[in-house]
Amino acid sequence: MQIHIIAVGNRMPEWVEAGFEEYAKRLPRECRLVLREIPAGKRAKGADIARVVRAEGERLLAAVPKGARVAALERTGRELDTEGLAAELKKQLARGGDLALLIGGPEGLSEESLKRADARWSLSQLTLAHPLVRVVLAEQLYRAWSIIKGLPYHR
Numbered sequence: 001m002q003i004h005i006i007a008v009g010n011r012m013p014e015w016v017e018a019g020f021e022e023y024a025k026r027l028p029r030e031c032r033l034v035l036r037e038i039p040a041g042k043r044a045k046g047a048d049i050a051r052v053v054r055a056e057g058e059r060l061l062a063a064v065p066k067g068a069r070v071a072a073l074e075r076t077g078r079e080l081d082t083e084g085l086a087a088e089l090k091k092q093l094a095r096g097g098d099l100a101l102l103i104g105g106p107e108g109l110s111e112e113s114l115k116r117a118d119a120r121w122s123l124s125q126l127t128l129a130h131p132l133v134r135v136v137l138a139e140q141l142y143r144a145w146s147i148i149k150g151l152p153y154h155r
Contacts, residue, residue: 077120
């Protein structure tokens with residue numbers, strides 16, 4: 001199984017890339033973490049933000065691997081604690097196939113992205129900076145994996 005984090009935004013600060021890579025490399029091949037960055041739309045003064053979000057959504061959905069289960073990450077989704085994420089990951093491993101996790105831009109995910117999602121998950125009710133979400137999500141996926149495998153990382 002591969003977990004595809006499909007996120008709006010590219011050219012992240014070095015600390016984001018380093019944090020993400022640290023946890024991605026800890027996950028084993030059978031639960032490989034792949035980051036797919038989608039360029040953010042232009043948000044110049046007077047931009048049609050609804051159109052920008054729709055275009056980002058189209059690019060996000062185009063990046064979802066065929067047959068993958070999709071979870072939209074948004075603040076109003078079902079809030080998962082670490083054990084809940086581990087349970088979801090374990091179910092996906094049993095189901096087989098890939099998992100795609102969608103992270104929207106500053107205005108969130110498009111309606112089309114939300115409709116396509118098989119689930120809506122929230123990492124927190126707090127609004128998190130998009131670069132930070134990648135690092136937090138990668139760490140939590142590694143933590144969930146360690147719970148499933150009975151590793152001491154999660155204490």
